[in-house]
Amino acid sequence: MKILLFILLSLNVYAVDILTSYRNNGTADIEKQMDLELSNEEYWKTQVKDKDLDFGYIESFENILTCDKAQSSLNLYSLDENKSFKFRKKYSAYTGKMKGDKVKEGDLRTPTGIYQITQKLSKETKLDPFYGPFAFVTSYPNVYDSYKGKNGSGIWIHGLPSEDRDEFTRGCIAINNSSIECLNKNIDISKTLLVINDTEVKQNVLKEDLVTILAQLYAWRYAWLYDDIKSYLSFYASNFVRFDGMDIEKFRSYKTRVFQKNEKKTILFNEINILPYPNSLNTYEITFQEHYKSDSFEFNGDKTLIIELDKNKKIKILTEK
Secondary structure (H helix, E strand, O other): OHHHHHHHHHHOOOHHHHHHHHHHHOHHHHHHHHHHHOOOHHHHHHHHOOOOOOOOEEOOOOEEEEEEOOOOEEEEEEEOOOOOEEEEEEEEOEOEOOOOOOOOOOOOOOOOEEEEEEEEEEHHHOOOHHHOOEEEEEOOOOHHHHHOOOOOOOOEEEOOOOOOOOOOEOOOEEOOHHHHHHHHHHOOHHHEEEEEEOOOOOOOOOHHHHHHHHHHHHHHHHHHHOOOHHHHHOOEOOOOEOOOOOEHHHHHHHHHHHHOOOOOOEEEEEEEEEEEOOOOOOEEEEEEEEEEEOOOOEEEEEEEEEEEEOOOOOEEEEEEO
């Protein structure tokens, strides 16, 4: 309680009103006010002030791999002692035989998008020698790929066979064996994100847009937490489709029934990451760890939102998982 009182008094502007509310109503109103303050852009300006935003707002990754398909390169950026992403290494790379974004199985294209590395394969896991000493399995197709109707699988970063081979792949990213061994030594796959683009991966993301998205992410949470169904649904695009195929009309009916239960909820977001989606105007991928608990349901795990920032700087959720 002493710590909470110190925090409240340090806010100055809100201290008197909050303390009066606590005197009359206890802690519930204070919690509600704090939840609302998390949707304030002024708060998020303080959080991003000294943060490296070159690739976006990133809390849970230490390495960024960027693939420029046009330049046939794979670049490694890692956090330094100042928590800034610094360029470490450029690897020459082979990508898909055909240009453009992957759409379907067998189209010989390397996808454009944001991917996590889900598994490392090696000779110990009986990796075929065709793929060199190591292969890193990516999360293609991701949530946005599925939303757009893309399919296929088996997109890896891997090495090369010992014999001669074509200077392209069937959709993977291939680098020479000394490079894949170097990469293996320099990344923790659970802390590494892969961003693939047709050209150079965008950097220097607008701070103002990230602040807006963070504030609205917590405005969405506030509406969810306090059962404001009208405000909650206003964050969803008319062409929203959930990962399991539920469209906006079915989703609206489902959420209305859930909100009518009026259950007390705990909703926490940790390890938030917001990156502009390659080759997509005003589109962002948001990922975080969600901790949700109500009287009837509990969930702890990964959450993904794909959002658009409209002309009024309002986020619209296209899909979620």
